[in-house]
Amino acid sequence: MLDTIAKLKILSDAAKYDVSCSSSGSTRANRKGGLGNASEAGICHSWTDDGRCISLLKILMSNSCIYDCAYCVNRSSNDLPRATFTPDEIIDITINFYKRNYIEGLFLSSAVVKSPNHTMDRFLEIVRRLRDEENFNGYIHLKAIPGADREILDKVAVHVDRLSINIELPTDEGLKLLAPQKKKKDILLPMTQINQGITRYQEERKLFRSVPKYVPAGQTTQLIVGATSDSDYRILNLSENLYQGYGLKRVYYSAFVPVSTNPLLPQISAPPLLRENRLYQADWLLRFYGFQAAELLSEDKPDFDLLLDPKCDWALRNMHLFPLEINRADYQLLLKVPGIGVKSARRIISSRRFAKVGFDDLKKMGVALKRAKHFITIDGRHFGISSMDEVKIRSAIIGGSPMGLEQLSIFDLSGGGDCGIKTGLSV
C-alpha cells in the first residue's frame, strides 16, 4: 500500500495540467459551527515556480483509467505508477489543508475508474460527507465524468460550487484522431444537463427558499491549444458558442504540454504559451469588452498575430473608427481602444464629471499610452503617428520589442487563467 504522501505526489502531478485554478464566483456563507466560506473574488494561497497560483487542492481521486486517449498522460496504455485515494484520505487532507490556510478548497477530478457511474458515485460520497459530516463550506470544484447518469449528476451538483467538463479537443476531427473512445455528444450532453439544472433550480428557488443552490459558481471547460491543427478562429468560435448557448462561466485554454510520444501528436519543444495568452486576451474581449469572435478573426484571417494583442490587431484593421476623443467617447467605445482596460475606462468616465482628462492623467490611470496614443485624441490633440497609417502604427507598437514580448506584462502571462488578484488584462 502506498502511503498518503506518495499518493499525493502521483495524483497531484497527474492533475496539474488542468489549468483552471480559480476559487471565484461563489459566495457561500459559513454555517454555524462550520468550517470555511467561499469568497466571491477568489483567493490565491501560493504560487509555484511556473508562476501559476495555487488556490485549490487540485488532485485526481485516481489515475487508473479505462480509456486510452492519446493526448492524456493517464491513458491506460501508458506505463506509470497508479494510485487511488480513499474518500477518507481526500476528506482528511482537504480539511487539514484548509484549516492551515493552504487552500480555498478542493478541485477534484479523476480518471474513469471502472465506469463513469462508479466514479461519480465515489465523488458524491466525498462531497456529501465534506458538506454534511464535516460541515465544510469551502470551495468545491468537481470535474464531472461524461457518460454518468443524470440523477447522480444532479445529486453532486447541489453539493459543489462549480462543475466542469473538459472538451479538451476543439473539433470532432481532433477527438476522433486522439480520443476515439470519447464522443462529442457524450461531452455536450452533461453540459446541457448542468445548464438546464442551473436554470431549473434557480426557478424553484424563487418559490421555495429551501431549494439548494445548483453549482452556484457555474460550469467551466478547458480546451487544449496546439495538440491539433485547429485555428484560433475555430477555437474562439467554440468559446463564444459555449458562453452563449451553454451559459458557461469560463473557458480555459491550456497550451499543449507534450506528456506523451504518440505519433499522432505534434512534436513540439515547448508549450505554445504565447498563443495561449492571445486566446485568453481574446476571451476577455468576448466577455468584458463587447467583442464578437467574428469581429476579431475570420476564415481569411484565422489566427492571431503573435506580435500584437488581439485588440490592437483588431483596431489596426478598423482604423476608420479612430481616433476617439477621450473626453467624449462613451464607455463601450473607450473599451475598444487598445491600451485601455475596464478599470481605466471606468476611471476616465468617473473623472470626466469633475474635469477634463489630460495626457498625464491617463498615464496615472493605468492606460498603456504607448498603444493608446495612436487611437485617441485628448481634448482634440493627437499624440500618435499623425498620418494614422496602420503599417506605421503597427511597427511603432511592435518596434523595440522583438517577438512583441515586451507588451506582455507579467500579469498578462497568467498561465493559470484568472489566478491571483484580478488585474485583468490591459489589452
Add this chain to the structure above:
Amino acid sequence: MESKLAYLYDGSFEGLLTAIYHVYYDKVDPVAILPIWEEGSNFLYTYKRVETDVNKWERVYNAVEEKISHYSLKRIYNVYLSEMEDSGIIILRYLREGFRIGSGTDDYQTNPAVRDLEEIYHKVRLEVHRFLGLARFKRLQNGIFYSQVEPDHNVVALLAPHFVDRIPAERWIIHDIKRGVAVFYDTREWTIRSIEKPRDVVLYEDEEDYQDMWREYYRSANIESRRNKRQQRAYMPVRYWKNLVEKGD
C-alpha cells in the same frame, strides 16, 4: 527661511484625527503629521505635539462620515494603518479636498490629493488580500492554530474578520512579529494585543505530517516546462517567503 511645521500625535488613529482637528483650528499649513516617535527626525521641522482628545477626534470622525462618506472613513483608516511616513499629511490633503467636494470625492481620480490617498489605500488593500492567502497556520500542542506574519503595513486587525468567518470553531492567533502585535480569537470574539515573540512553540503531534504533505503538493503542482519565476515573484514577493511552510526553512 520660514521653518516647517510638523504635528505630532500619539500614534493612534484617534490621535491623528485630533491633529487634523488642530490643523483646522490653528489655520495653519503643516508639512507633516507624524507619530510622536518621529520627533526630531528632520532638522528643518518645528514640531508641535497634540494631545489625543475625544471631543476633537469625534468631531473630525463624524464630519468625514457625514460630509464625505463612510467609505471615505474606511479609506483613511486603512491609509493610517499603512504606517508610511507621509500617510498623515496625505490624509489631511485628501480630507481638505473631501470637505470641499463632498460625497463624490473618490470618483475624482484626476485630483492629486485623491490619487495620492488612493495609491496608499491600494497598497494596504493589496497586502490584506495577499495575506488572506499567505498567512499560514500551524497547529500547536494546545490545539491553537498559530500564524506568524511580517507584513509591510499594520494589517493584522484588517485580516481578523475574514478568519473569524473562515475558521470560527477553532482558537487561533495571527501574530505580526515585526510589530509585536497579535490578533487572538477564542471561538467567540477576537481581540488585538501586543505580545512578544514566543521563544519555542511545541507543535501538535501530526502537524509536521501535514506540512510535509503540503510541501510535496507544492512541488508536484509545478509544471517545469512552463517555468516562470519572474511571475511567481511578482505575485508572491520574496520578502514574504520566510513565513511560508512551502518556501521557508
